[in-house]
Structure formats: C-alpha cells, structure tokens
Amino acid sequence: MALLPGAEPFTFSGADDAAAVLLCHGFTGTPQSLRPWGEHLAAEGFTVRGPRLPGHGSRWQDMNKTRWPDWYAALESELVDLLKRGRPVFVGGLSMGGTLALRLAEQHPEIAGLILVNPSLLTERLDARVLPLLSKVLPTLAGVAGDIAKPGVQEVGYDRLPLKAAASLQQLWKVTRGELGQVTTPVLLYRSANDHVVEPASALLLHAELGSADLTEVILERSYHVATLDYDAPTIFDGSADFIRRVSQE
Numbered sequence: 582m583a584l585l586p587g588a589e590p591f592t593f594s595g596a597d598d599a600a601a602v603l604l605c606h607g608f609t610g611t612p613q614s615l616r617p618w619g620e621h622l623a624a625e626g627f628t629v630r631g632p633r634l635p636g637h638g639s640r641w642q643d644m645n646k647t648r649w650p651d652w653y654a655a656l657e658s659e660l661v662d663l664l665k666r667g668r669p670v671f672v673g674g675l676s677m678g679g680t681l682a683l684r685l686a687e688q689h690p691e692i693a694g695l696i697l698v699n700p701s702l703l704t705e706r707l708d709a710r711v712l713p714l715l716s717k718v719l720p721t722l723a724g725v726a727g728d729i730a731k732p733g734v735q736e737v738g739y740d741r742l743p744l745k746a747a748a749s750l751q752q753l754w755k756v757t758r759g760e761l762g763q764v765t766t767p768v769l770l771y772r773s774a775n776d777h778v779v780e781p782a783s784a785l786l787l788h789a790e791l792g793s794a795d796l797t798e799v800i801l802e803r804s805y806h807v808a809t810l811d812y813d814a815p816t817i818f819d820g821s822a823d824f825i826r827r828v829s830q831e
Contacts, residue, residue: 582643583639584633584638584639585611585638585639585737587611587613587616587737588633588637588639588737589612589633589638590631590632591612591616591619591629591630591631593619593622593627593628594623595626595627595628595629596626596628597668598668599626599627599668600668600671600693600825600829601629601630601663601666601668601671602619602627602628602670602671602672602673602696602821602825603629603656603659603660603663603670603671603672603673604619604629604631604673604674605634605656605672605673605674605675605677605678605679606631606637606675607675607676607678607738607807608746608747608750609637609641609644609725609738609741609742609743610637610676610736610738610807611633611637612631612632612633612638613736613737614675614736614737614738614807614809614810615673615678616631617810617814617818618809618817619631622818622825628663628666630663632655632656632659634652634655634656635651635655636651636746637738637739638737640739641739642743644739644743644746645743645744645746648746649750649752649753652677652681653681653684653753656681657685657688657689660672660685660689664689664691669693669694669828669829670691670692670693671692671693671694671695671696672685672686672692672694672695672696673696673697673698674695674696674697674698674700675698675699675807675808675809676698676699676700676701676807678700679697679699679701680700680701680702682695682697682700683697683757683761683764686763686766687757687761687764692766693767693825693828694767694768694824694825695764695767695768695769696768696769696771696821697769697770697771697787698771698808698817699772699773699776699778699779699783699806699808700770700779700783700784700787701750701778701779701783702757702782702783702786702787703754703782703783703786704779704780704782705780722741722742722744725778725806727807728776728777728805728806728807729804729807729810730803730804730805730811730812731804734810734811758790761786761787761790761792762792763792765792765794766795767796767797768787768795768796769799769821769824770797770799771798771799771808771816771817771820772798772799772800773800773801773804773805773806773808774800774801774802775804775805776805776806777805777806778806779806799816799820801817
C-alpha cells in the first residue's frame with residue numbers, strides 16, 4: 582500500500598525518566614499535521630509517538646473500509662505499549678484525534694493528561710443529519726483537510742470525505758459524549774477562534790460535561806482548524822510542554 586508523502590508515522594525516544602506523549606491526527610489527516618509538534622516535544626526530552634490511523638494516508642477508498650473502533654484500537658495499542666514504560670503518559674489530539682484521546686481517557690483513567698486541539702464532539706450542520714443515509718448511496722463528498730490560515734502551508738490528507746467513515750465518526754461522537762463525565766484527568770484545550778471545520782459547540786459541550794476539575798482553555802486568535810501547522814503552533818508546542826511538566830510533578 583503506497584502512502585501519501587509525509588503520511589508516515591513517527592517515533593521519537595526521550596529520556597528514560599521522562600513522560601511519554603501519544604499524538605493522534607484528525608479525520609482524513611495524517612501524522613504530518615502533528616510532526617512539528619512531536620519534534621518539539623522530543624527536543625524537550627519526552628518520548629513521542631504519532632501513529633497513522635487505519636485507512637488514513639493512502640487512498641480515501643481505504644478509509645471507507647474502516648470504522649471508528651479500528652482507529653481507536655490502533656491508538657489504544659500504542660497507549661498500552663507506552664504505559665509499560667512506567668512513566669506518565671499524555672495523549673494529544675487534533676480534531677477527531679482529540680475525540681479519540683477523550684475516549685481513551687474514558688477507558689484508561691491512568692492517562693496523566695490530555696492536550697486537545699479543536700476536538701470534535703458534534704456538528705450543528707443540518708446536512709449531517711442525513712449522512713448515514715447519504716453514505717449508502719454516495720462514496721464521498723468534498724474534503725475538509727487543509728483549513729490553515731498561514732499561506733504556503735499544506736496539510737497532507739484526503740481531498741475527499743469518505744462518507745461511510747464519516748458516518749462512523751458520528752457514532753464515535755455519540756459514544757464519547759455519553760461518558761465525558763468519566764474523564765477526570767487534567768485537560769489542556771486549544772481552540773481556534775476561526776475554525777471552519779469544528780464549531781464552538783464542541784468546546785461548550787466539553788466545558789459542560791467533562792468530569793475533570795482541571796480544564797484550561799486557550800483561544801488561538803490567528804489559526805484555523807489545523808492549528809498545529811498554523812500561526813499559533815508555537816503557542817501549542819510550548820504550552821503543552823509546560824503542561825506536561827506541571828502535571829508530571831503534581
């Protein structure tokens with residue numbers, strides 16, 4: 582199976598006594614959107630992994646053969662392996678990657694903390710209501726990758742939206758929303774003021790339903806949805822490293 586250039590997963594080994602960070606990309610995206618973040622955290626001494634989710638980074642047809650339990654299982658396998666190190670493990674995610682990170686925390690309270698960048702939990706778009714039916718008659722629609730304000734920066738991902746996979750994403754949202762109260766780990770939330778993919782309603786729901794008493798939200802004024810590749814990326818990178826150090830010492 583040929584991968585899109587830049588879609589490869591990454592692993593960076595850090596100090597033996599340092600925390601580990603598991604980073605998860607978004608729907609139709611690839612590890613490329615998180616590699617600079619991972620490189621920054623690795624330079625801070627942390628062990629970092631950025632897996633490629635099943636069906637991503639090759640052809641959109643491959644993604645339509647996968648469902649959210651496939652994406653979750655791949656991420657959970659990486660988490661379990663990192664937990665064997667005996668050091669704190671943090672999970673960071675962009676968009677759907679943030680959704681999967683929340684689901685992991687619902688099932689694995691041993692996670693030390695979450696770093697979420699524009700996580701998705703729902704959509705208010707009216708056409709989303711017919712998505713399950715539409716996915717039975719159409720394979721794809723126009724894609725959502727590449728919502729970046731900074732000129733000349735591109736996200737590696739599909740230019741089509743695989744509808745069977747998108748319908749499964751809605752199922753992931755529902756499952757995750759139902760158990761947000763079980764997430765008690767500290768959470769650092771980054772939200773773009775201008776996001777053309779995920780609406781503010783997801784962040785509002787997170788504030789209302791999250792079980793953790795330690796939730797910090799940072800508004801990114803200059804970035805669009807893929808903020809890890811946008812103007813505010815340094816804010817995310819530095820802030821997440823400080824968050825990891827702070828929580829690890831508590």
